[in-house]
Amino acid sequence: MPKPHAYRFCFGPWNLSEGQDPYGPPTRPAQTFDWKLNKLKELGFDAMMFHDDDAVPDVDNKSAAQLRQEAKELKRKLDDGGLVAEIVAPRLWFDPRTVDGAYTNTDPKCRKYAIERSLRCIDIANHLDCDLIVLWLAREGSYLRESKNARKCMDYLVQAIDRMLAHDPKVRIAIEPKPNEPMDQAYIPTIGHALALANLTRDPDRVGCLIESAHALLAGLDPADEIDFACTFGKLWSIHLNDQNGLKFDQDKPFGSANLRVAFNQVRALERNRYGRKGEYVALDVHPFRTTKVEHWTLHLENSRRTFLRLVDKARTFPEAEAQALIDERNYGALDQLVIEHLLGQ
Ligand code: GLO
Numbered sequence: 001m002p003k004p005h006a007y008r009f010c011f012g013p014w015n016l017s018e019g020q021d022p023y024g025p026p027t028r029p030a031q032t033f034d035w036k037l038n039k040l041k042e043l044g045f046d047a048m049m050f051h052d053d054d055a056v057p058d059v060d061n062k063s064a065a066q067l068r069q070e071a072k073e074l075k076r077k078l079d080d081g082g083l084v085a086e087i088v089a090p091r092l093w094f095d096p097r098t099v100d101g102a103y104t105n106t107d108p109k110c111r112k113y114a115i116e117r118s119l120r121c122i123d124i125a126n127h128l129d130c131d132l133i134v135l136w137l138a139r140e141g142s143y144l145r146e147s148k149n150a151r152k153c154m155d156y157l158v159q160a161i162d163r164m165l166a167h168d169p170k171v172r173i174a175i176e177p178k179p180n181e182p183m184d185q186a187y188i189p190t191i192g193h194a195l196a197l198a199n200l201t202r203d204p205d206r207v208g209c210l211i212e213s214a215h216a217l218l219a220g221l222d223p224a225d226e227i228d229f230a231c232t233f234g235k236l237w238s239i240h241l242n243d244q245n246g247l248k249f250d251q252d253k254p255f256g257s258a259n260l261r262v263a264f265n266q267v268r269a270l271e272r273n274r275y276g277r278k279g280e281y282v283a284l285d286v287h288p289f290r291t292t293k294v295e296h297w298t299l300h301l302e303n304s305r306r307t308f309l310r311l312v313d314k315a316r317t318f319p320e321a322e323a324q325a326l327i328d329e330r331n332y333g334a335l336d337q338l339v340i341e342h343l344l345g346q
């Protein structure tokens, strides 16, 4: 199938995961970063997403000179493969100092660590020639409301983002909201929250968002409406497409796997907002089904891209005039069936 020129695709090394879950060990043997990068290239993807420590392992224990040298080596590797880094995200949920929150930790020493780590992440991004930092605010929330002062936490979040914006006058920050997991309740659960927070920072024009389909669904929202909302503000700078079967743990299923119509509407929303025309990527934050064999390890990525492109075709061939006539008549029964028949095909 021809690739519509406007869409470029990426994924992260964590999307070739080994199958470990809270109840059991890996189901596939560990692979090196280079193996994953080669797969990405072989599959014809355009870019890779990175956590700071995907790019430079053990980032906390390296000097600025080491960060620079290792990041530059990676940059050469990417250049050689004709690839770029789409985003770099500080991993602010693994270190013991982030156990009760990173920017919103109640301990000032831990908050200081989180900010310093984020600035190092920006330095790595700079070495990779990437100006977009993603903040998945994994532990910025609480297990019980009495354990933290949410009002203060909002100030801490703004202060942290301000420090990042001041560190590099060109960097842009995309907040990736998620309503829960690992926390009971996250402080920034939706795109509305992310954009409201952006507005309090020292340079709101450089703070936008990243929508993940599964995260919107976990918040009880339709990801297509979240896309239109973010695009209304010109703030959708990346997107993690995947799928989610109801209110469970974050499943990161292949795009369209649980609900094809919800996937169709996301693609339609991206099309009408001309997503990708300013260089934004379609990122597939999907995981293999746990018991996937080694020889089928990349199918979730290939299939998600394929489904996406087939839905682009469905969006472009949707009988708009017929649909509009039914909307004018308020004949929603027929409109509903028109969508179903279109998706089913001949
Ligand atoms: C987890 C998130 C995670 C982020 C990634 C980039 O639920 O979706 O995969 O997207 O860490 O920050």
Ligand code: MG
Residues within 6 Å of the ligand: 176, 212, 240, 285
């Ligand atoms: Mg994600």
